[in-house]
Amino acid sequence: MYRDGHAGFNALLYAPFVPLVSAGHSLELALWGAVLALATATLPDFDQGLPRIDHRGPTHTVWFALLIGLVTGAGTALVARSSFGAGGGFSFGFGFVVGTCGILAHLAGDVVTPMGISPLAPVSRAHLTLGWFKSKNGRVNRAFLIAGSVALLGALLLAIYRPVLIASAG
Secondary structure: OOHHHHHHHHHHHHOOHHHHHHHHOOHHHHHHHHHHHHHOOOHHHHHHHOOOOOOOOHHHOHHHHHHHHHHHHHHHHHHHHOOOOOOOOOOHHHHHHHHHHHHHHHHHHHHOOOOOEOOOOOOOOOOEOOOOOOOOOHHHHHHHHHHHHHHHHHHHHHHHHHHHHHHHHO
C-alpha cells in the first residue's frame, strides 16, 4: 500500500474505538488515539530514505511495532502530565496499544501485496504475502483512504454529538 492507503486503513481500523474511548474516558483521549493511529500509519516506510536499510526490512517487523509502542506510550504519558491530558484518561498503556497497533495495521496493509513482509525477522525468515493487489494500485489505495476518512469522521461526529443527543432525549 501507499501512503494514502495506509492512512485510510489505519483510520478505518481505529474509527470503531473513537466512540468507545470517548464514552469510557474522554473525547480528548479518543482524539489523541486518532492522532497516534494516523501518525503511525506510514511510519515504517521511512526506511525508503535510508541507504543501508532494505525497504520492508527492520521497520516492517513486530519488533519495530513494539518499539514504536514504547515511544508512543511514553509520549502519551508525557501528554498526561500536561494540562491537555489532565484528567482525560491518558496513560502509557493506551499510547502503547494504539502505537503498536498502528504499526501492526501498516504491516497488515503490506502483507496483502505481492512483496509481503517478514514480520519476525531476524528471529524467523518466514515471509508472508497474500498477493491480493499491488502496492501501487490506485483504486485500492483511494478506496481505503475514502472508507477510512468517512469512518473516522462518522465516529468523531458520533463521539461529539452522542452526549448531546442523549441529553436532549432525556
